[in-house]
Amino acid sequence: xxxxxxxxxxxxNHLVLDNIDQHIxxxxxxxxxxxxxxxxxxFLRCLNLLEQPTAGTITFDGVVITDPRVDIDAIRRQxxxxxxxxxxxxxxxxxxxxxxxxxxxGLMKQEEADAEAAKLLERVGLTEKADSYPAQLSGGQKQxxxxxxxxxxxxxxxxxxxxxxxxxxxxxxxxxDVMKELAREGMTMVVVTHEMGFAREVGSRVIFMDGGKIVxxxxxxxxxxxPKEQRTIDFLSKVL
Ligand code: ADP
Ligand code: MG
Numbered sequence: 452x453x454x455x456x457x458x459x460x461x462x463x464n465h466l467v468l469d470n471i472d473q474h475i476x477x478x479x480x481x482x483x484x485x486x487x488x489x490x491x492x493x494f495l496r497c498l499n500l501l502e503q504p505t506a507g508t509i510t511f512d513g514v515v516i517t518d519p520r521v522d523i524d525a526i527r528r529q530x531x532x533x534x535x536x537x538x539x540x541x542x543x544x545x546x547x548x549x550x551x552x553x554x555x556x557g558l559m560k561q562e563e564a565d566a567e568a569a570k571l572l573e574r575v576g577l578t579e580k581a582d583s584y585p586a587q588l589s590g591g592q593k594q595x596x597x598x599x600x601x602x603x604x605x606x607x608x609x610x611x612x613x614x615x616x617x618x619x620x621x622x623x624x625x626x627x628d629v630m631k632e633l634a635r636e637g638m639t640m641v642v643v644t645h646e647m648g649f650a651r652e653v654g655s656r657v658i659f660m661d662g663g664k665i666v667x668x669x670x671x672x673x674x675x676x677x678p679k680e681q682r683t684i685d686f687l688s689k690v691l
Contacts, residue, residue: 452477452608453498458507460493460663467493469663471507475641479632482650482671483643485660486686491643494660495610496619498641499530512607520685528556531601537593539585539600544570546581549600571599573660575629589624595629601634609633610644647691651675659683 460468467490475481483491498509500523501514508517512602516526539548547660549562549571559567572578575595585593594614597606601609611630615623627649634653644650650657650671653679657674659667659682675691678684 452479453513454510455498455633456508456510458494459505460490460497461505465478467663468497468504471663473658473663473665475639477639478637478655480640480642482654482656483641483658483660484647484686484690485648485666486585488680489660490663491660492612495532495612495641495643498534498610499527499532501527502530508602519633528558528604529607530554531598531604531606531609533594533597533601533609533611533614535617537590537597537617539593541585541596541604544584545577545588547598548585548596549603552600553603558606564603567603567672568599570601575599584635587623590618591625594618594622597628598629598633608639608641611640611644613643613645615644615646618628645690647675659686661686 455471455473458468458471459466471494473582479606483494493502497504504517508515510516511526514521514526540551543551546565549568549651550561553559553564553567554561568581569578570580577592577595580588580592588596612632615626618626627646630642631653654671656668658665661682667678668682675687678687
């Protein structure tokens with residue numbers, strides 16, 4: 452589904468991603484872990500071209516999206532992204548937050564989008580919040596809305612950047628549950644997280660990044676049972 456070759460990204464003369472190669476197959480759940488500043492967010496943001504890579508190519512669903520002739524907006528619509536800080540539109544109702552993009556982009560008519568929003572809200576148990584505004588919701592509720600808002604665009608891939616890091620601990624579970632259900636349904640997912648339980652339970656592969664490089668990757672059981680690189684061992688000793 453995604454093929455990354457020789458991906459590098461610099462900000463000024465600061466090399467933040469250093470020659471990354473990655474292949475993500477349909478249905479994979481890739482969990483990205485690593486210390487703060489290691490380039491995890493930049494990697495995710497390069498995948499949907501929120502950041503322009505300095506070098507390398509990214510192929511998504513057979514299209515070389517780093518080609519300047521490609522319609523980036525059309526590509527981005529096929530990739531849902533969920534951020535740490537929800538990024539809901541504060542001045543719009545929850546229903547409108549969910550229906551705005553599908554209607555604006557012509558994917559759905561308003562009635563169709565409203566019906567889809569109703570289904571999505573039911574799915575995350577927030578039907579009664581359709582006419583509320585984001586400020587009236589808890590952090591966990593806002594993040595569940597952010598996830599279904601992304602799903603309303605029928606993405607082929609979902610990118611999550613520390614979706615539970617800004618939440619009070621008692622709200623982490625309800626958001627992880629939505630993500631687990633999505634995983635069970637077969638969604639292709641790339642998830643940056645510090646939730647090692649989620650990585651173990653849901654991940655098909657864990658990637659450890661440090662200093663802009665992928666230091667080590669493996670399927671979760673082997674990764675946690677037998678990390679090979681010293682930097683991985685040091686990191687895991689701090690977070691587990
Ligand atoms: P992580 O998500 O692993 O914490 P990031 O990808 O956010 O790491 O950042 C990696 C490095 O790139 C950090 O040193 C950060 O300061 C730097 N960086 C990220 N975004 C920018 C930016 N827009 N401009 C300049 N430096 C940036
Ligand atoms: Mg980050």
